[in-house]
Amino acid sequence: MTEFPDIILYAIPFFIVSMLLELYVTTKEHIKTYETKDAFSSIAMGLGNVFLGYFSKALVLLCFFYIYENFRLFTIPVVWWSFILIFFADDFSYYWFHRISHSCRLFWASHVVHHSSQHYNLSTALRQTWSGGFYSFIFWLWLPLIGFHPGMILLQMSISLLYQFWIHTEAINKMPKWFEAIMNTPSHHRVHHGSNPLYLDRNHAGILIIWDKLFGTFQPELDDEKVIYGLVKNIDTYNPIKIAFIEWIYMFKDAFSGHKSIKNRLLYLIKPPGWKHDGTGTLSDDLRANWLKDKEHGLQK
Known part of the structure; x- marks a missing residue:
């Protein structure tokens, strides 16, 4: 497992610098996106997620290794092409986890945390669940079963989470058309965080937006429908x-x-x-x- 570092921990300084840069840019452009209490609540949720992650990841690895060592159907080697395969396999798993987290209340109970802010900025990306890590991994159990090494799986899950950090911003309007067509972007993800009826339960992508387009859950951000962030019924607390x-x-x-x-x-x-x-x-x-x-x-x- 030493070959598969926890890149989220290494990324923490990058998160801090990025939030400060976003705050500077949005303030200069007169975009009011940060609210102090809300941002500190999001950061507190992120810190709690990192701490509890030591326990949830132990459980995840135990389950992954148990399946990998006892039930795997094949052995997929740790080589360059297997990282391409797991990129798509992980992103496909994330899409269905994310989609079901909006349509099954048991999973929504943990995922709702990420949608509870009425603001949209890089600190919102850190507003992560304290409970979901202990059971949401079931959507990835098929990966060790078909032969992916558990370390590879956890690494790709972290890469996906890291990618999704930068798309939580209003400082970027649109990316180039080819990028918007394939990848998840700030515009696509702003829709996902909208409480507008048109935007509810849309754009569940992790890295690739293609899954939403394939499975009928894609909704572009419209110029005449400004995103209203938060929940249909907001919880109104910073605790x-x-x-x-x-x-x-x-x-x-x-x-x-x-x-x-x-x-x-x-x-x-x-x-x-x-x-x-x-x-x-x-x-x-x-x-x-x-x-x-x-x-x-x-x-x-």
């Missing part, structure tokens, strides 16, 4: 503990309080955010459909 666990509390309260069947209790863990067993809930698809209907009838500005 890192609340940010980390408030959705878990809401989810378990919905699932295990009141008079419900066992099936409905379980469905609160599986169904998308907003689902209610009595049919009164509103899903993101409903919000988008209503928005598009109003747009068609000229009710939207």
